[in-house]
Amino acid sequence: MTPHQSRRSRTSPAGAVDLSFFASERPVGLLLSNLAAIYEQAFLQGLISDPTLASITSAEHAILRCLAQGSATATEIARTLGLSKQAIGKTVAALERRGYVTRSSSAIDERAQLVSMSEEGRRLARRSIRVAKSLDARTRKVLGARDFASLKALLLRTLDAGGVAIK
Secondary structure: OOOOOOOOOOOOOOOOOOOHHHHHHOOHHHHHHHHHHHHHHHHHHHHHOOOOOOOOOHHHHHHHHHHHHOOEEHHHHHHHHOOOHHHHHHHHHHHHHOOOEEEEEOOOOOOOEEEEEOHHHHHHHHHHHHHHHHHHHHHHHHHOHHHHHHHHHHHHHHHHOOOOOOO
16 A cells, blocks of 8 residues: 555445435435524524624524523523533523623522523524524425425424434
């Protein structure tokens, strides 16, 4: 083997896996994953198209959605999102620096910090609703009203069934 040759042969070695399945069969999970990534990018771009709002990540937006019903501790947010308390703490700190949330001591447990959406956070939340409605309208226009309603119903049915777990 010369120094310029890779240990991997360009020809398929014995036991190689033919990945053409993903291109030919287009599994639903991969399609959903691709669509989710495209949607998330469009959603976040729609949020930051307002020059008065600072950029936001999907993790930060998830925390703001948790706070839509009211204040919560980092532990409660972590439990809801299935993330570590440390990850939530760092993300909340970033949101606080940009003015989207505030922290205060809990009246029930002085050790706990309650995280609340600030007025700027509520402004961002209102913007996110407008962006989500706009993306839904664009999708409805592409699919037509009937297929859009069917897609939404199928996605909700799948989510209600617990999604698809690998067993």
